[in-house]
Amino acid sequence: MEKTLIIDGNEVKFKTSAALPRIYRQLFKRDVFIDLNKARSGISKKKDDLPVDALETIENLAFCMARYADPEVGNDITEWLGQFSTTSIYMIASQILEMWNEEQKVTSIPKK
Numbered sequence: 684m685e686k687t688l689i690i691d692g693n694e695v696k697f698k699t700s701a702a703l704p705r706i707y708r709q710l711f712k713r714d715v716f717i718d719l720n721k722a723r724s725g726i727s728k729k730k731d732d733l734p735v736d737a738l739e740t741i742e743n744l745a746f747c748m749a750r751y752a753d754p755e756v757g758n759d760i761t762e763w764l765g766q767f768s769t770t771s772i773y774m775i776a777s778q779i780l781e782m783w784n785e786e787q788k789v790t791s792i793p794k795k
Contacts, residue, residue: 684786685752688778690771697745697779698752699786707747710758715744719783741776744783 685698707715722737746763750756756763764772 684782686778686782688775690775691767693766695749696752697748697782699748699782700751701786703747703751703783703786706751707743710747710750710760711743713743715747718743738773741779742772745772745775745779748779748782 684700685696687694687696689695704715707713707718718736718740722734722740742760742764746756746760749763750758
């Protein structure tokens with residue numbers, strides 16, 4: 684799935700597929716499934732204020748999706764995030780997570 688989102692008035696492409704967990708693991712040496720589960724539990728416990736590790740997971744996931752859609756993004760997440768205002772990534776967090784969830788949906792019916 685590919686989607687273009689507007690961040691600080693700029694169009695940024697994002698892409699998801701079965702390759703995304705591998706890309707995340709290669710870039711961050713972590714498992715995206717474990718990180719997202721921790722982030723989700725942190726988010727559900729703290730409704731008003733997101734924990735730092737949840738914010739970092741969202742930043743990491745957004746960076747992987749952007750880099751997957753456009754390899755010209757490079758390998759430096761700090762440089763990539765530096766082009767946006769402080770809260771810009773968090774403003775699109777729900778769309779990033781929605782893309783991730785949409786990619787994870789099972790479309791086949793399991794057999795016995």
